[in-house]
Amino acid sequence: MIPFVIFLLGLCVGSFLNVAIFRIHEGGSVVRGRSKCQTCEEPISARDLVPVLSFLILKGRCRKCQSVLSWQYPIVELVTGGLFLLAFQRDGLSLTFVRDCVFLSYLIIIFVYDLRHMLIIDRFTIPAMIFAIIVNLWLGIVPAWSILVGGLVLAAFFWIQFLVSRGTWVGGGDIRMGALMGFMLGLEQGLVALFIAYLLGAIVGVGLLVSGKANRKTPIPFGTFLATASVVVLFVGEPIVRWYLGLFV
Ligand SMILES: [Zn+2]
Structure with missing residues (x-):
């Protein structure tokens, strides 16, 4: 029931x-x-x-x-x-369930909005960031250092690309999305999500090129991939990180 x-x-x-x-x-x-x-x-x-x-x-x-x-x-x-x-x-x-439902809602909204309008807007990412920091620090599922460093590292990842390309590769929305992913998932899982997003983007991008549905200049709604990867990691991030670290022990 x-x-x-x-x-x-x-x-x-x-x-x-x-x-x-x-x-x-x-x-x-x-x-x-x-x-x-x-x-x-x-x-x-x-x-x-x-x-x-x-x-x-x-x-x-x-x-x-x-x-x-x-x-x-x-x-x-x-x-x-x-x-x-x-x-x-x-x-x-549980409270974790409530947290995950709020995270999922924000990620779904970011996915659809970027797919439709090619924009990751602050009206979604900023409140989601504030919620993620507060709820994660409060529930203690992710270590505090991992949340804060994760947000900074992932934002910096996009910010550097933004500076190098003078805003042509990524936009300000990507920088905020990076921060959000770090605050939601923590450093390790945030990095896994980033990797999965690029992998998905590459697979879909090549698929569109090969099928002639896109050319090299077609803009890609990357927020859609970042949101998808975040949902994946929200569910299976822990086993992936454990497996990856297990390779070196
Ligand atoms: Zn009508």
Whole structure:
């Protein structure tokens, strides 16, 4: 029963994340006002706001004008539900579970926003950083030095690239994202996440080049890879670090 409730909670949070992504891009308030169809501007009634189900019942179209709704809505809802469930399987009902759900929510929002708009914005990374520092110091899951040094090292990694390339390789958003990853995951796991992000970026980049869907000048939403890698490391970072250190002992 509890896993089912956690999944439903995840669906609802995913639904909220969708609204936040859309409204922040439009420059509006996240909490005030009713959601409207993006084409005909008809306010969406409560019965059409049920996560995933409404999308299926409406066959992915607006009830009034029949314009096609974005697949982003059900996908983000399902992914959020699934990840919350995974976190619950590992953490049980604990403060670590709450921490992981907040981390996951921020990472999902950063993933989608960067994919859609090619931007990692401070409105997500700064509050997430403050939350990560406070909750990690408080819960003591990651050693304090590792959190603080991790944030500094990963931010410096992007900051140096920013200086060398005069802001052409990476942007200020990447520097803040680096800091966030360090504060969330600590130094060791943060570095693992960085490595996985570059690996994923290379695989997807080569795939797009080979399939002719992109050329060398096509910009890559790197925040999307950084967020994906952070989610992976949030779940399996510990065994990876243990395995890696085990190679040298
Ligand atoms: Zn409409």
